[in-house]
Amino acid sequence: xxxxxxxxxxxxxxxxxxxxxxxxxxxxxxxxxxxxxxxxxxxxxxxxxxxxxxxxxxxxxxxxxxxxxxxxxxxxxxxxxxxxxxxxxxxxxxxxxxxxxxxxxxxxxxxxxxxxxxxxxxxxxxxxxxxxxxxxxxxxxxxxxxxxxxxxxxxxxxxxxxxxxxxxxxxxxxxxxxx
Amino acid sequence: xxxxxxxxxxxxxxxxxxxxxxxxxxxxxxxxxxxxxxxxxxxxxxxxxxxxxxxxxxxxxxxxxxxxxxxxxxxxxxxxxxxxxxxxxxxxxxxxxxxxxxxxxxxxxxxxxxxxxxxxxxxxxxxxxxxxxxxxxxxxxxxxxxxxxxxxxxxxxxxxxxx
Numbered sequence: 001x002x003x004x005x006x007x008x009x010x011x012x013x014x015x016x017x018x019x020x021x022x023x024x025x026x027x028x029x030x031x032x033x034x035x036x037x038x039x040x041x042x043x044x045x046x047x048x049x050x051x052x053x054x055x056x057x058x059x060x061x062x063x064x065x066x067x068x069x070x071x072x073x074x075x076x077x078x079x080x081x082x083x084x085x086x087x088x089x090x091x092x093x094x095x096x097x098x099x100x101x102x103x104x105x106x107x108x109x110x111x112x113x114x115x116x117x118x119x120x121x122x123x124x125x126x127x128x129x130x131x132x133x134x135x136x137x138x139x140x141x142x143x144x145x146x147x148x149x150x151x152x153x154x155x156x157x158x159x160x161x162x163x164x165x166x167x168x169x170x171x172x173x174x175x176x177x178x179x
Numbered sequence: 180x181x182x183x184x185x186x187x188x189x190x191x192x193x194x195x196x197x198x199x200x201x202x203x204x205x206x207x208x209x210x211x212x213x214x215x216x217x218x219x220x221x222x223x224x225x226x227x228x229x230x231x232x233x234x235x236x237x238x239x240x241x242x243x244x245x246x247x248x249x250x251x252x253x254x255x256x257x258x259x260x261x262x263x264x265x266x267x268x269x270x271x272x273x274x275x276x277x278x279x280x281x282x283x284x285x286x287x288x289x290x291x292x293x294x295x296x297x298x299x300x301x302x303x304x305x306x307x308x309x310x311x312x313x314x315x316x317x318x319x320x321x322x323x324x325x326x327x328x329x330x331x332x333x334x335x336x337x338x339x340x341x342x
Contacts (some may be wrong), residue, residue, distance in 0.1 A: 119330060120331060149301075149323075151326075154330075155335065156298035156299035156302050162334065162335065164339070
């Protein structure tokens with residue numbers, strides 16, 4: 001069915017582990033031209049289960065770290081706002097921050113929906129939080145990402161429509177008749 | 180009518196878009212960006228409101244040839260960015276005019292453009308923001324989230340399917 005986060009989400013999501021180094025993230029962001037990635041905490045190998053999503057990290061967070069040599073207030077906006085624009089990693093001494101652990105710089109702010117949530121809920125979450133991406137999760141398990149572009153694509157492909165006219169025309173015309 | 184053609188750019192346009200002219204001092208343009216929490220402004224001819232470019236910060240970023248940073252600065256940040264802007268580096272000559280620092284890239288659509296075509300433009304060019312013009316004059320701009328809001332508000336819905 002079209003009407004769910006599952007039907008529009010990207011399941012093939014690039015991620016990093018929270019014990020990875022910032023250098024790995026920089027390379028990934030630059031090679032893939034993306035703004036940020038979700039951060040996973042490794043599952044406990046003895047107990048099975050799955051990796052848990054614990055945060056997001058973005059070029060904006062890394063830029064802040066490099067510019068101020070200590071993590072800024074990582075609010076995740078770089079990730080959720082899809083900030084690929086601007087010279088965000090240029091002219092900074094990135095060598096100084098490459099060895100910092102991802103968990104030190106990531107934002108733990110998670111904006112999520114469930115896979116069965118209607119796309120309207122995805123849209124509402126984006127508008128309320130003013131973000132361009134929401135994580136699709138089941139508990140702590142990351143299932144995918146829905147971006148504003150995924151929703152815009154539905155509009156571009158004319159897969160959405162304006163609501164059907166109300167089936168009680170007498171009611172809608174009543175106000176005019178009264179004059 | 181139940182198609183997306185029923186909704187046009189004019190129905191979702193933000194008409195309060197701040198703009199400057201080529202003669203505006205950069206200092207003033209930066210102050211407007213600061214006040215409005217935006218990273219760029221359209222540049223218009225004062226008489227006609229015709230758009231001639233955009234000015235974005237950090238100003239210095241646009242003085243660098245694009246080939247030195249391929250992929251990241253094809254379009255000025257104005258059309259993409261929705262993030263809190265960077266603080267301007269003190270080295271910029273803020274007493275110069277906007278014309279000295281603006282980008283001539285104009286990405287705009289007529290106000291009567293149906294939103295499915297507007298969405299197509301944003302998706303294909305990976306933009307988050309586009310200017311809207313009427314009779315060649317700046318009317319305002321539309322952001323990607325303004326179209327998302329149509330879905331959030333139930334003004335665009337998934338067609339009912341016969342189960």
